[in-house]
Amino acid sequence: MKLKSKVALITGGGSGLGREIALAFAREGCAIGVNDIRPETAEAVAQEVRALGVDATALPCDVADSRAVMKMFAKHMGDLQALDVLVNNAGIAFVEEHVKRNIEAMIQEIMTAGRTTRSAEATKTMEDGHWRRTLAIHLDGTFYCTREALKIMEFNGWGAIINMASIAGLTGIAAAPDYSAAKAGIIGFTKSVAREVIGRGIRVNAIAPGYIDTPLLDPLPDLMKQMVVAQTPAGRLGTPAEVAATAVFLASDDSSYFVGQVLSPNGGICI
Numbered sequence: 455m456k457l458k459s460k461v462a463l464i465t466g467g468g469s470g471l472g473r474e475i476a477l478a479f480a481r482e483g484c485a486i487g488v489n490d491i492r493p494e495t496a497e498a499v500a501q502e503v504r505a506l507g508v509d510a511t512a513l514p515c516d517v518a519d520s521r522a523v524m525k526m527f528a529k530h531m532g533d534l535q536a537l538d539v540l541v542n543n544a545g546i547a548f549v550e551e552h553v554k555r556n557i558e559a560m561i562q563e564i565m566t567a568g569r570t571t572r573s574a575e576a577t578k579t580m581e582d583g584h585w586r587r588t589l590a591i592h593l594d595g596t597f598y599c600t601r602e603a604l605k606i607m608e609f610n611g612w613g614a615i616i617n618m619a620s621i622a623g624l625t626g627i628a629a630a631p632d633y634s635a636a637k638a639g640i641i642g643f644t645k646s647v648a649r650e651v652i653g654r655g656i657r658v659n660a661i662a663p664g665y666i667d668t669p670l671l672d673p674l675p676d677l678m679k680q681m682v683v684a685q686t687p688a689g690r691l692g693t694p695a696e697v698a699a700t701a702v703f704l705a706s707d708d709s710s711y712f713v714g715q716v717l718s719p720n721g722g723i724c725i
């Protein structure tokens with residue numbers, strides 16, 4: 455077992471990639487603090503983890519709320535008494551209806567004319583609240599959780615922090631300037647903190663997945679999903695298990711010389 459007797463806290467652990475990472479870590483012997491904004495999903499995954507024979511606690515909280523994050527870490531330490539691995543994974547990808555319609559029209563035009571003169575029109579119509587919420591969950595949440603985790607990990611002299619970025623942060627996605635900015639910010643944050651804390655025995659790395667089959671993609675127009683698959687050399691969406699395997703690698707000593715790196719399981723859509 456690669457994570458035997460370790461303890462992890464995974465944000466957004468109630469669904470998709472976070473849930474799969476929680477179960478993959480548990481199979482490697484790791485106890486899990488399962489955060490999610492919805493208490494019922496955090497508890498459901500905590501129960502799935504316990505069924506695999508390791509300890510788990512549900513840690514419902516909004517990672518965009520710094521006070522709530524501090525309380526969450528206190529509860530995690532009270533319940534599980536240790537923290538070796540933090541996975542900053544919680545996230546949203548909100549696409550407004552008019553942007554979805556624009557994307558569909560663009561794809562239709564590409565399919566009939568081979569090119570498009572249209573635009574997703576996402577940036578000039580985006581409300582402040584939409585922009586701020588995306589940045590708050592992804593970027594602020596990653597910072598708040600990392601800040602708390604470092605206090606514990608520095609004391610122990612060992613730790614692994616894994617930040618969930620995206621290919622959106624590497625290449626940009628035309629219809630998602632907020633999401634792309636947040637994910638690029640997470641990559642910059644990863645590299646900076648990695649340099650800061652490696653001397654204390656803490657490795658910080660990021661995963662930048664391509665398009666993975668989780669509920670996050672549900673709001674995307676079907677045409678866009680078909681287009682994504684067509685543009686992906688592997689010819690399919692990724693599976694949560696393929697990302698979870700990357701997280702197990704980055705959490706374990708197998709990746710002991712990986713510092714500030716961005717690993718991108720993406721089927722070749724971004725090379």
Ligand code: NAP
Nearest residue numbers: 466469470471490491516517543544545620665666668670
């Ligand atoms: P998902 O299935 O929607 O899971 C995300 C989880 O995070 C959900 O349970 C969500 O709750 C929770 N969450 C949202 N806001 C939160 C908050 N403020 N505090 C705590 N939890 C919160 O999506 P996923 O695909 O697994 O995404 C996980 C991460 O991977 C995200 O950071 C995402 O940006 C990233 N990612 C995903 C893909 C992909 O193609 N799926 C690609 C690249 C990167 P609700 O369901 O209630 O919102």
